[in-house]
Amino acid sequence: MNFVNYAIGFLVLFASIAAADNGTVSTRKNANSAYKELDGSSTAKKSGGEIKHTDRYSQYEGKYAPKDQPQSQPQVITSIPEDFPHPVIMVIPALNSKGLSGLQVVTNNPLARAAMDGINEYLTQRRYEVKYLEGNEALDKVIQVQNSLASSDEDLAYLASLVLNADVYIKFSGSVDRRGIVTVELNAYESSTARLLGTQNSTIDSHGRMEKIDQQANLKTAAKKAMPGLESKIYAYWADDLREGNKYKVIMNIRGDYDDSQIEDVEEDIVQNVKTKFKKAKVNTMTAKTIDMVVYSDSDDVNDVYSQIRKAVKSTASTKKINITKKLIIMDVL
Known part of the structure; x- marks a missing residue:
């Protein structure tokens, strides 16, 4: 039974x-x-x-x-x-x-x-x-x-x-x-x-x-x-x-005043630039309001990881830190 x-x-x-x-x-x-x-x-x-x-x-x-x-x-x-x-x-x-x-x-x-x-x-x-x-x-x-x-x-x-x-x-x-x-x-x-x-x-x-x-x-x-x-x-x-490094969940809320065509360009630039800063970066979901991704880094300091993301995004948009824990970074893209 x-x-x-x-x-x-x-x-x-x-x-x-x-x-x-x-x-x-x-x-x-x-x-x-x-x-x-x-x-x-x-x-x-x-x-x-x-x-x-x-x-x-x-x-x-x-x-x-x-x-x-x-x-x-x-x-x-x-x-x-x-x-x-x-x-x-x-x-x-x-x-x-x-x-x-x-x-x-x-x-x-x-x-x-x-x-x-x-x-x-x-x-x-x-x-x-x-x-x-x-x-x-x-x-x-x-x-x-x-x-x-x-x-x-x-x-x-x-x-x-x-x-x-x-x-x-x-x-x-x-x-x-x-x-x-x-x-x-x-x-x-x-x-x-x-x-x-x-x-x-x-x-x-x-x-x-x-x-x-x-x-x-x-x-x-x-x-x-x-x-x-x-x-x-x-x-x-x-x-x-x-072996792949420490994983960090990154959520970027798109808060800037962008039209549909601009959002696509901004998000594409952000993702490509972030990928250049880390061993590996994987996008989970991407919408008109959110980029949800995981980055792999040798660093075990989440603040250092956030700093690298800010540098990667800086040429495309400004950012604002919302919430950071050991495994999670939430930020606004303005």
Whole structure:
């Protein structure tokens, strides 16, 4: 029986429990609700008929696995060197919307906290620096960055990883079926590009024990169990990425008073000039309002990188610094 096919999304499960205890959770400005209460039942197909869920969690459902896939399969790594330069990692719940309220769910719900603790425990034992989005100050920083963008369509987990100076971020989600089978799914992404590095699943059989304390223990165990496989996939990509240099996400908001033909010329000049300053530069998207690119540099000083970009753009347009973190540069082109 494939229990994953009728999995109950962690995030909606967590949010529903918090809402039952505390009432409706107020969200921050510019944030959307990440949770939707459904009709009280969910179904899953099985050879021989349709199975209807009736357990206490079955009135909620959610699927939060990313749709994108790794560009290529990572090499299987069986042993990670002791001197491996560990990336800074952020851990966050997977979301099916861009609402900031969902990023706070681990603060209020012990089930989400248990899964997150399993991941964090593994990482800290392996001497990784771990970041996670909790507290008003961290949320305010993410909102500030979002508001400084010409487009607010960026995934907030992605933005949060850049704001918190993480190199890699891990999204976690999971399910508990009516027999007590706990399933956890982990997805790792590279922060500067949001590239999917790898996915890892694990399951734990609760043998019918559905008490909350049992679920918490099994969620933590399942999350920790999935980490060695995910770590090897992260390492396979990370080792290759280090050879290309440090990556920086650069967002240029076009604020100058340009007509359509001028914008094309200005953007073309900017991109070509920036490419001459760095080992590698890749444009992700380019619109009439925004240039979104990643630059690769040997420098580990983001201010030095920003200075090089300013010099590259100077002959074409003036610039204004809006926001800079370790991995992110947001600037206006005037």
